[in-house]
Amino acid sequence: MTERISDAEHAVMEVLWKRAPLTATEVADQVVQQKDWSLQTVKTLLSRLAAKAVVGTERDGRRFLYSPLVERDDYLTGVSRNFVDRLFGGKVMPLVAHLAEADELSADDIREIEELLRELKK
Amino acid sequence: MTERISDAEHAVMEVLWKRAPLTATEVADQVVQQKDWSLQTVKTLLSRLAAKAVVGTERDGRRFLYSPLVERDDYLTGVSRNFVDRLFGGKVMPLVAHLAEADELSADDIREIEELLRELKK
DNA sequence: ACAATGAAACTACAGATGTAGTCACTGACG
């Protein structure tokens, strides 16, 4: 049921998740610092997101204010589960194991994660 | 530099990663148990993968034998890094934290990961 | 030698995606 968000759209969402509501121009100003896109491109992405009801629009005089309609957390949960399911058979352990073996985990990372897990077991 | 592999193509790759080389028909036989695709669809996917040099072809008389040219591990590393970079700022901890908060981690999962980390620190 | 079979090659086609351009309208400015 969760609407699909493409990579390009995701960059726009990140801006809105950081602060909202924003006008299209404000969003574009932020996005352009990351991606080399034109204002029109950002507007198109906002329209598509609005069409999918992933962002909401609120009229403000001549322009619109855009706000996310889905929580970043919910989105992350969805894509994370999907990712782990597709690539690691739904188990997180193999993912962590893989990252570790690929040297994507520093000693500090490991310490941080251990502490986090200790907290969780409270 | 790592060639993009689409979702559908990935399903085909999983079969080849399990066993290779295989003929197109053999691959399709496996894939069809998971996805409800026609033989032609699987052949198309194999062709696209071959065009991208993600699988290699070896003539065997009248037909071809297909084998993966990229290691599953390398592929996983690439997509995992990309995933963690895009969604969690490149840090694994927030990912684990997120999964934990979203109740995607069972107590068993946590124990397993802890043990894994302990091993790693050796 | 010929017809049926099976496999690769080529073609198809709609929907999603990335990346804009252009049009029309409206309020602000001179």
Added chain:
DNA sequence: CGTCAGTGACTACATCTGTAGTTTCATTGT
């Protein structure tokens, strides 16, 4: 009051993806 700049709406268009169908060629059994 006429012009311009900002804004949303609509249009564009090449690729990529998912999902096949059709054509062609070689092989194999009769």
